[in-house]
Amino acid sequence: MVVDVRRNRVGEVMASAGGREWEAFPCDVRPATASDELRVKVTEVNDRGRRERGMA
Structure with missing residues (x-):
């Protein structure tokens, strides 16, 4: 996992x-x-919760 500091995005390197x-x-x-990776996981959980509440 890496952080793209220009875009403030966390991602996995797929290819060079x-x-x-x-x-x-x-x-x-x-x-x-570890903090960067946790931030991504928390965002994913929050987004999933918002989508589920929107479907109810």
């Missing part, structure tokens, strides 16, 4: 050439910390 979700220059990424 071309990207699926978004592309970032190597100079714009750093290894993700």
Whole structure:
């Protein structure tokens, strides 16, 4: 997992050439910390909860 510091996004490196979700220059990424990964998980849980409440 890495953080794209230019976009403040956390993601998994898929390939060094071309990207699926978004592309970032190597100079714009750093290894993700445990805090970064937790932030992503909390956001995913919150988003899922909002979608479920919207369907009820």
